[in-house]
Amino acid sequence: MTVIFQLNGEDCRFDGDPMTPLVDILRQERFLTGTKAVCREGFCGACTVHVDDEAVPSCLKPIGLVQGCAVTTIEGLSSGNQALHPLQANFEAADAVQCGMCFPGMVMSLSAFVRDNPHAGRAEIKAAMVGNICRCTGYERIVDAVADWLDQARMAGQVVRGIHV
Amino acid sequence: MAPSVERSFTAASTIEEAMAARRQGAAVLAGGTWMMRDPRRGVDLPEALVALHRIPALSKVEIAPDHVVIGAAVSHAVLGRALHGAVGFEGLVAAAENAANPGIRRVATVGGNLCALDFAAADLPPALLVCEATVELETFEGPKLIGISDFLKDRHALLAEAIVTRIHLRRDLVASAHIRLPLRKAGDYPVAIVSLAVDKDKRCRIAVGSVEPVARRWTALEQAMAADSASAFDPERAAGLALEHNDFQGRDGKEAEGWYRRQVLAPLVKRGVAALLKTGGLA
Ligand code: FES
Ligand code: FES
Numbered sequence: 001m002t003v004i005f006q007l008n009g010e011d012c013r014f015d016g017d018p019m020t021p022l023v024d025i026l027r028q029e030r031f032l033t034g035t036k037a038v039c040r041e042g043f044c045g046a047c048t049v050h051v052d053d054e055a056v057p058s059c060l061k062p063i064g065l066v067q068g069c070a071v072t073t074i075e076g077l078s079s080g081n082q083a084l085h086p087l088q089a090n091f092e093a094a095d096a097v098q099c100g101m102c103f104p105g106m107v108m109s110l111s112a113f114v115r116d117n118p119h120a121g122r123a124e125i126k127a128a129m130v131g132n133i134c135r136c137t138g139y140e141r142i143v144d145a146v147a148d149w150l151d152q153a154r155m156a157g158q159v160v161r162g163i164h165v
Numbered sequence: 166m167a168p169s170v171e172r173s174f175t176a177a178s179t180i181e182e183a184m185a186a187r188r189q190g191a192a193v194l195a196g197g198t199w200m201m202r203d204p205r206r207g208v209d210l211p212e213a214l215v216a217l218h219r220i221p222a223l224s225k226v227e228i229a230p231d232h233v234v235i236g237a238a239v240s241h242a243v244l245g246r247a248l249h250g251a252v253g254f255e256g257l258v259a260a261a262e263n264a265a266n267p268g269i270r271r272v273a274t275v276g277g278n279l280c281a282l283d284f285a286a287a288d289l290p291p292a293l294l295v296c297e298a299t300v301e302l303e304t305f306e307g308p309k310l311i312g313i314s315d316f317l318k319d320r321h322a323l324l325a326e327a328i329v330t331r332i333h334l335r336r337d338l339v340a341s342a343h344i345r346l347p348l349r350k351a352g353d354y355p356v357a358i359v360s361l362a363v364d365k366d367k368r369c370r371i372a373v374g375s376v377e378p379v380a381r382r383w384t385a386l387e388q389a390m391a392a393d394s395a396s397a398f399d400p401e402r403a404a405g406l407a408l409e410h411n412d413f414q415g416r417d418g419k420e421a422e423g424w425y426r427r428q429v430l431a432p433l434v435k436r437g438v439a440a441l442l443k444t445g446g447l448a
Contacts, residue, residue, distance in 0.1 A: 017172055018172055019172060019201070041205065042268065045266070048268055054271050055267070055271070056268050056272050057198075057268045057269065059201070060196075060197055061272070062197050064174040065176075065218060067176060109267070131268045
């Protein structure tokens, strides 16, 4: 089957088994290895990407369902040569990252969350992280960094109907 | 990556197109969150699939003054948002908003949850049982309506030649609650689930999920509570009756053994009645 979709803003074509998990195409065909395949069961969140602006586990997304969709991976948020996404910058500034394995997924989940929930408090931030497992940090510094970023954005008046990512 | 396989994949845009693919032997693909793990369970993925996500009629929630219709391709997240604040559906909203994790809830559908035959810990079946939902199927002979209890009991046979298209709910509840017990605070499959609802005649409906292989109504407890009408609104008394009328055979599983699933039901009933009392309809 041929599947045509947008990947980080560019047209992308896949020919093969429509039940191939999106994560495998990202990593093995497109070499976008920021997206991690860890549990492959929807439990850990390390494979989270945006499909049509929604944060979803790419390990459970058959490519056949991606036809016509727009996919954004962690590499699509910032190439590394550009300014980081503000959430990434905040994680770096707060020294929230340890081994880093969970962070691409964490950033993809939370960047969509802060965009849609600019007035969220700590409880909502924690609820949004339920599907992103981190073995290193104990989570609190991540929650602190997200809460700080939302505070800063509110103070800077960036929040009108949502934070743009 | 999986070796290249010649697999047939139809993204149906109408129910008729989906049924035509079904007739040719295609399996139904909903959000994919259950089926994509088949290989990890040692089950081969189907050779032919039909996806329902492009059928507009199956992707919406219609809310009328006396009833609600939920398309089978509606995700848990969309269902939770659509019914948020609707009196009587607090339990169904809690089921949709607390199942699995946020990423899964954006993808996993209502129809998929009802049709995952081996998924004992699904959240929506007990919540829909206390709503006394009606399941609409498209069969090879045309549309068919069936009560949720009968659907859950017979779904193995029914789904051999049908697709779940919609779920119909009456708006006859004044309050409902959905209590789940995962081993961790969130993100786990629940060990046991108790859904409760109170109808306009103040009768209590109770259903249990995850304890036995298929969710079912707890009729013995419903009858005991009807005979002792104050118990529906007294958490301690309801829990006492739950202990006395516990007729469940707990299933052994990875998260918990059967005896434990059975044992936690009375405390969950107590929590459920307390939650009912906090809803707008009964407070
Ligand atoms: S690898 Fe997808 S959720 Fe863990
Ligand atoms: S920083 Fe190591 S898993 Fe999260």
